Amino acid sequence: MSDSSKKQDKEPAFLDKQVTRRNVLKYTGIGGLGVLLGASSLGGVFAMTKQAPSETGKADKNETVPFYGKHQAGIITEAQNNVYFVSMDVITTKKEEVKHLFKEWTEAVALMTAGNPVGELSPNHYMPPKDTGEVMGLSPAKLTVTFGVGPSLFVLDGKDRFGLKHKQPKELVDLPKFSFDSLEKDWTGGDLCIQACADDPQVAFHAVRNLVRIARGKATIRWAQEGFQRSKQSDPKQETPRNLFGFKDGIVNPNVQDKQEMNKDIWVQPNDGPNWLEGGSYLIIRRIQMYIEVWDRSTLKDQEETFGRYRDSGAPLGQNLEMDPVDLELKDQSGKLMIPENAHVRLAKGDGKQVILRRPYSYTNGMDAKTGSFDAGLLFICFQREPSKQFIPMQQRLAKMDKLNEYTVHKGSAIFACLPGTSLGGFIGETLF
Numbered sequence: 001m002s003d004s005s006k007k008q009d010k011e012p013a014f015l016d017k018q019v020t021r022r023n024v025l026k027y028t029g030i031g032g033l034g035v036l037l038g039a040s041s042l043g044g045v046f047a048m049t050k051q052a053p054s055e056t057g058k059a060d061k062n063e064t065v066p067f068y069g070k071h072q073a074g075i076i077t078e079a080q081n082n083v084y085f086v087s088m089d090v091i092t093t094k095k096e097e098v099k100h101l102f103k104e105w106t107e108a109v110a111l112m113t114a115g116n117p118v119g120e121l122s123p124n125h126y127m128p129p130k131d132t133g134e135v136m137g138l139s140p141a142k143l144t145v146t147f148g149v150g151p152s153l154f155v156l157d158g159k160d161r162f163g164l165k166h167k168q169p170k171e172l173v174d175l176p177k178f179s180f181d182s183l184e185k186d187w188t189g190g191d192l193c194i195q196a197c198a199d200d201p202q203v204a205f206h207a208v209r210n211l212v213r214i215a216r217g218k219a220t221i222r223w224a225q226e227g228f229q230r231s232k233q234s235d236p237k238q239e240t241p242r243n244l245f246g247f248k249d250g251i252v253n254p255n256v257q258d259k260q261e262m263n264k265d266i267w268v269q270p271n272d273g274p275n276w277l278e279g280g281s282y283l284i285i286r287r288i289q290m291y292i293e294v295w296d297r298s299t300l301k302d303q304e305e306t307f308g309r310y311r312d313s314g315a316p317l318g319q320n321l322e323m324d325p326v327d328l329e330l331k332d333q334s335g336k337l338m339i340p341e342n343a344h345v346r347l348a349k350g351d352g353k354q355v356i357l358r359r360p361y362s363y364t365n366g367m368d369a370k371t372g373s374f375d376a377g378l379l380f381i382c383f384q385r386e387p388s389k390q391f392i393p394m395q396q397r398l399a400k401m402d403k404l405n406e407y408t409v410h411k412g413s414a415i416f417a418c419l420p421g422t423s424l425g426g427f428i429g430e431t432l433f
């Protein structure tokens, strides 16, 4: 056992002290904490709290999303303004090191989501600071961090890398190729994923940056993409966010408050197998480029028929209100279907039996060097209990004849099993490793 995991075993009680970043700044200011640190990236913060036991400052509850629980945060918790998503390759060959990495990540995330730095800020001028420092003085901005494991963590090129092959869920396999997929290696796959969401892009990036730093020598970045929605501050009515095609996106989604519904469609259940994933969920991410310039030249009628909804109100075609049910039978006076056969909502809905939880973010990535147009689109992220019965048949329908395909192309794709949550003293991944 390394020094840092010993420390964790001895000192988990620290984690509920919730010392805020502001207070940590105070400590470093008055205390001059010149503690010489051990190898652990977290050693400094443990040392620091020992020297400031009387401080009880807590981050504003409205700015924090609880980290501990049966399920990981960032799945059914309300979507924040920003995401930073990173897919990683494991480079160590030792299972113990992967396990240890998850322990260190858990400790770091417990700290960051409560508004604490992951290590000392700058007490020792002769060592690099443990926390990278860019969120000093900021609130946690509802930071959530969600971890997942990909199929290649279990078996890569036919090799049982970590002796975990027997634990690979049958649902955790590479997605089939869908018609018109134009996937690029640089945006596809991964052994592990980190989804960091926050109401501030700097807070989300800080989390990922520090986790990647902790992973040095054990895992490296495979691909990364940030995403955004309109910020809640600029939308006083808190309406459904709009995507880069100008349409309300996220109207029809399962009710995350309904536990029965979540158990039916989102959380892996005891009999689904394997046990280690019970309480977890499957995350599918598609990096979908949207040809916004082409879209901007198409008529409003064409745009609305593409989705099957009105742009302004968000109502389904033939209806009045955003929340009116999508009625696929509705016809106009001439007997023509109001929602065309190839409209996105018709095909996505199907017979209504496949339900996924969508948590998408828009992205912009400068210019597409090949075309000179914007590289912009949707980081489509969704969660479900059984991809083979939910996302896959849905995407097969969409790939075949969705009118939206004229304006989009799927360039990136990955599937991950999001681990169950953990409690104080435990760690994310404890059931797997």
Ligand SMILES: C=CC1=C(C)c2cc3[nH]c(cc4nc(cc5[nH]c(cc1n2)c(C)c5CCC(=O)O)C(CCC(=O)O)=C4C)c(C)c3C=C
Pocket: 243, 245, 247, 248, 249, 250, 251, 252, 253, 286, 288, 289, 290, 307, 309, 326, 344, 345, 348, 349, 356, 377, 378, 380, 391, 394, 395, 398, 408
């Ligand atoms: C395979 C699943 C889906 C992909 C991929 C997808 C891509 C995608 N979607 C939009 C924009 C909208 N989608 C809307 C509805 C909708 N989309 C899916 C699934 C996928 N979308 C579902 C299950 C639904 C709900 C269908 C229903 O039951 O009514 C809408 C309408 C508004 C809403 O309900 O949110 C929009 C707009 C884009 C731009 C996109 C890829 C770039």
Ligand SMILES: [Fe+2]
Pocket: 344, 348
């Ligand atoms: Fe959609």
